[in-house]
Amino acid sequence: MELLSRVLLWKLMLLQGTAVLAYSGPPGLTTAGSSVVSEAAVNWAAGAGAVLRCQSPRMVWTQDRLHDRQRVVHWDLSGSGRSSARRLVDMYSAGEQRVYEPRDRGRLLLSPSAFHDGNFSLLIRAVEETDEGLYTCNLHHHYCHLYESLAIRLEVTEDPLVAGARWDGEKEVLAVERGAPALLTCVNRAHVWTDRHLEEAQQVVHWDRQPPGVPHDRADRLLDLYASGERRAYGPPFLRDRITVGTDAFARGDFSLRIDPLEPADEGTYSCHLHHHYCGLHERRVFHLKVTEPAVEPQPRDSPGNGSSHSGAPGPGALPDLFCPAPADPTLSRGRSVINVIVPESRAHFFQQLGYVLATLLLFILLLITVVLATRKRRHGGYQYSEKSRKSKGKDVNMAELTVVSGDQALYKGEDFQLDYKNNILKERAELTHSPPPAKNIDLDKEFRKEYCK
Numbered sequence: 001m002e003l004l005s006r007v008l009l010w011k012l013m014l015l016q017g018t019a020v021l022a023y024s025g026p027p028g029l030t031t032a033g034s035s036v037v038s039e040a041a042v043n044w045a046a047g048a049g050a051v052l053r054c055q056s057p058r059m060v061w062t063q064d065r066l067h068d069r070q071r072v073v074h075w076d077l078s079g080s081g082r083s084s085a086r087r088l089v090d091m092y093s094a095g096e097q098r099v100y101e102p103r104d105r106g107r108l109l110l111s112p113s114a115f116h117d118g119n120f121s122l123l124i125r126a127v128e129e130t131d132e133g134l135y136t137c138n139l140h141h142h143y144c145h146l147y148e149s150l151a152i153r154l155e156v157t158e159d160p161l162v163a164g165a166r167w168d169g170e171k172e173v174l175a176v177e178r179g180a181p182a183l184l185t186c187v188n189r190a191h192v193w194t195d196r197h198l199e200e201a202q203q204v205v206h207w208d209r210q211p212p213g214v215p216h217d218r219a220d221r222l223l224d225l226y227a228s229g230e231r232r233a234y235g236p237p238f239l240r241d242r243i244t245v246g247t248d249a250f251a252r253g254d255f256s257l258r259i260d261p262l263e264p265a266d267e268g269t270y271s272c273h274l275h276h277h278y279c280g281l282h283e284r285r286v287f288h289l290k291v292t293e294p295a296v297e298p299q300p301r302d303s304p305g306n307g308s309s310h311s312g313a314p315g316p317g318a319l320p321d322l323f324c325p326a327p328a329d330p331t332l333s334r335g336r337s338v339i340n341v342i343v344p345e346s347r348a349h350f351f352q353q354l355g356y357v358l359a360t361l362l363l364f365i366l367l368l369i370t371v372v373l374a375t376r377k378r379r380h381g382g383y384q385y386s387e388k389s390r391k392s393k394g395k396d397v398n399m400a401e402l403t404v405v406s407g408d409q410a411l412y413k414g415e416d417f418q419l420d421y422k423n424n425i426l427k428e429r430a431e432l433t434h435s436p437p438p439a440k441n442i443d444l445d446k447e448f449r450k451e452y453c454k
Contacts, residue, residue: 034273034284041288045295049260052287054272058145058279059203060253069094070143071193073110073120075184079133079153088135089122118189124182129156137186139193144279146192152184192278202278203227205255207245209235210269219271223257225249239266264291 044050074090089108091097093115099105109123120137137150155175157163163177176182204226208219222243224232227250233240242259249255255274259266267290274283 034275034282036286037283039286039288041290043290043292044262045293046264046291047261047294049258050262050266050289052257052259052270052272052289054205054255054257054274054285055253056255056274056283057253058281059205059250059255059274059276070141071115072140072142073114073186074138074140075108075110075122076136076138077131077133078136085136116194118187118194120186120188122184122186124184126179127154127156127176127182129178131182132156135184137184139188141192141279144192144276144281146279148188150186152186154182154184192280200226200228202276203250204275204277205249206273206275207243207257208271208273209239210271212268214268216269216271219269222270225255238263262291267291 042050042052069092071093072090075088076085077088078085087100088104089097089099089110091110091114095112095115097110097112099108107125109125111117111119111121114120120139122135122137124131132154135152135154137152139148140146151171153168153171153173155173156178157175158178160177163175163180165172165174167173172185174182174184204224206224207222209222210216210219220235222233222235222239223245224230224234225245233243235243239259242261242263244258244260245255246252255272257270257272270287270289272285272287274281274285276282
C-alpha cells in the first residue's frame, strides 16, 4: 500500500508544470565513424609469422553478465556548509533503491521505471531548510565505462511568490517554499540508459587492408567477426588462407591478426575496426606492415679435424681438388630475391595512343589513293566513249536519213490513189496526208559540231 501511494504521488508531481531539462549523451554515442586510437609501423621478415596486435578490454562482452547491476543512478548533495558531497539515494537498473540517511527514508523518491523511460528525477516530499544546496544527478554504466552528471541548485524560501525555476547560465536553480514538495529533474532517454540490447548483436570487428598507394576509402575487407560467433572472410585468395584470428576473441578482447607465412606481396596498411553499437564504441587501430628479406644464415666453417685448413692453399697432407672439392663460395648463397619490373604507365599510354594515330592516318591515305585512281580511270574511259559514240552516231544518222528519204520517195512515187471526194476540202486533206514529206537537208558538219560542243 505504501508503494502504491508513492507511485501515485510521483505521477501527481510529474503532472505539475515543472521545467524538465534533458541533455544528450556523450559525442561518442552518436558518432558513426571510427576514431584512430593507435597507429604503428611494423617490420617482419618474409616467411615468418606476423602478428598485428589489436586488443581492447572494453570489447569483452562476457563482462555484462549481470545486466541489472551495470547501470546505476545516484543523487549527491553538496554545499550549505558541507565540506564534501553527501550520498542521498541510488538505484540500479533492476529497480533497487537505497536511501542512506534514515531521516530521508520515505521522503526522497525515485521513479521505479526510471531505467525504462529515462526519467531519473528526484522527488522531495516536504522541503526543509537543511535541504538547500547543490544536487548532482550521476549516471554510471560500468560495462560501457560511461559517466554523466547534471547539477541543480535548490533554494528554500518563505515567500510563495518567489518559488519557481530559473536558469543561471550554467545550471537550473529551483526555489521551493518550505514544506512544499520539490521535483529535481534529471531526464536522459538515450538508449544506452533505457534499453537492454543483446550484446552479441551489438558488437562487430572487421579487418581491412590497403595495398601500397591505395587510399583508405578503397581498402579491401579481409574479415568480419561477430560476437555471436559468425565469421566472414574476404580478400584475395593468396592472403585469405594465411590469416587467422582467435576463436575466443570476444571472450578475451584480443582480435590480433596473424599472417603465417608472410610473403613480400602482403605489404600494405592494415586496420582493425572495433564497433560496439550499444556502448557507442568506434575505434580503429592502424598498422603499416613492411616485409623484409629473411636474414641469411652464415655458412658453417670446416672443423680442423677434417683435413682442411682455413687458408686458400692446400695443406701438406691435403688431397687433390679432384677428390676433395673446395667448399662453395659463401657469396653465392643468397636469400630469396624479388625482381620488380615496373613499366611507367604514362610511357605505355603514350605509345598506345601513338599507334592509334598512325593506324588512322594510314587508313586515310589508302582511302585517298583509292578515290584518286578511281576518278582518273573514270575520266579517261569517258573521253574514249564520247569519241566513239560521236563517230558511230554521225554515220548512223546519215545512212538512216538517206535510206529513209530514198525509201519514202520511192514509196510515195509508186502509189497512185484514185479517190472521189465530195468537196475540195476533203480532197486537199487527203492529198496532204498521202503526199510525201519534203526532203530534209541535213548538214553533217553542223550536227558534228553540236555533238562535240556537248
